Amino acid sequence: MNSPHVATAAGSGGLDAIRENPAGAVLGFDFDGTLAPIVADPASARAHPGAAPALARLAPLVGALLIVTGRPAAVAVEYGGFDGIDGLVVLGQYGLERWESGVLTEPEPLPGVAEARAKLPGVLAAAGAPPETFVEDKGQALAVHTRRCAEPEVALERLRSLIAALAERTGLAVEPGRLVLELRPPGMDKGKALRSFIDDRGALPSAVLFAGDDLGDLAAFDAVESLRARGVPGVLVCSGSAEVTALAERADVVVDGPAGVVSLLDALAESLS
Numbered sequence: 001m002n003s004p005h006v007a008t009a010a011g012s013g014g015l016d017a018i019r020e021n022p023a024g025a026v027l028g029f030d031f032d033g034t035l036a037p038i039v040a041d042p043a044s045a046r047a048h049p050g051a052a053p054a055l056a057r058l059a060p061l062v063g064a065l066l067i068v069t070g071r072p073a074a075v076a077v078e079y080g081g082f083d084g085i086d087g088l089v090v091l092g093q094y095g096l097e098r099w100e101s102g103v104l105t106e107p108e109p110l111p112g113v114a115e116a117r118a119k120l121p122g123v124l125a126a127a128g129a130p131p132e133t134f135v136e137d138k139g140q141a142l143a144v145h146t147r148r149c150a151e152p153e154v155a156l157e158r159l160r161s162l163i164a165a166l167a168e169r170t171g172l173a174v175e176p177g178r179l180v181l182e183l184r185p186p187g188m189d190k191g192k193a194l195r196s197f198i199d200d201r202g203a204l205p206s207a208v209l210f211a212g213d214d215l216g217d218l219a220a221f222d223a224v225e226s227l228r229a230r231g232v233p234g235v236l237v238c239s240g241s242a243e244v245t246a247l248a249e250r251a252d253v254v255v256d257g258p259a260g261v262v263s264l265l266d267a268l269a270e271s272l273s
């Protein structure tokens with residue numbers, strides 16, 4: 001099994017620190033684009049076949065293993081095949097929801113979500129959105145996808161200002177991602193989710209790693225960097241794609257999509273066993 005190429009001294013130090021004290025380490029992973037290959041229909045996304053076995057192998061070896069995702073937590077568990085992984089924690093909807101050992105905790109949806117749901121068809125019509133534009137209703141949030149449109153980037157750009165105005169009117173935030181604009185509750189993000197998970201543990205981890213592929217993962221990268229500033233060795237992993245380059249520019253390790261992430265997980269599990 002090949003070890004990943006680590007481009008920075010900070011990243012090498014972070015991986016060494018995980019290997020030296022795995023029981024104190026916190027490892028976090030995004031779902032879509034990181035553990036699950038990107039597909040045209042969000043309901044057809046499934047984790048890479050090696051993801052759940054690798055996570056199951058790692059879970060008993062490290063201090064904490066997290067999935068931090070924009071998906072509803074239960075959806076990530078189902079699409080990932082993560083249900084039987086002891087110790088795995090899934091923070092869904094950018095940290096609003098928490099799943100652990102089959103138990104889900106989630107807040108009531110904000111009233112603005114129902115308002116946005118009602119107004120969205122009119123907004124899409126006003127924007128001249130192509131019929132292939134797809135709204136994924138996540139209960140706590142609404143994701144407007146253009147991946148299936150003939151010109152997905154053009155369709156997304158046409159929607160941007162109207163979706164921003166709808167967010168403003170309904171008290172929601174816009175979360176941009178890979179050919180998607182999400183209307184979701186403000187105040188939480190993957191960085192806050194990771195930080196608050198670590199704070200709740202009561203002690204700083206011996207090391208931290210976060211792997212992501214999309215703009216929503218940058219907040220988690222920020223959280224790892226602020227932990228580094230407090231002396232915690234950290235590793236930033238980018239699941240590389242041609243669609244988003246912002247993470248690769250900051251990452252210590254860039255791997256080739258979910259297959260590369262699974263290889264990294266396998267290599268890590270191997271080195272800790």
Ligand SMILES: O=P(O)(O)OC[C@H]1O[C@H](O[C@H]2O[C@H](CO)[C@@H](O)[C@H](O)[C@H]2O)[C@H](O)[C@@H](O)[C@@H]1O
Nearest residue numbers: 031032038039040042045069070071147178180
């Ligand atoms: O935080 P994540 O786990 O990365 O979730 C972010 C959003 O991912 C999903 O959309 C993305 O994946 C789809 C399936 O591959 C793809 O069709 C879409 O173009 C991508 O943007 C998901 O549908 C959203 O709900 C997540 O918030």
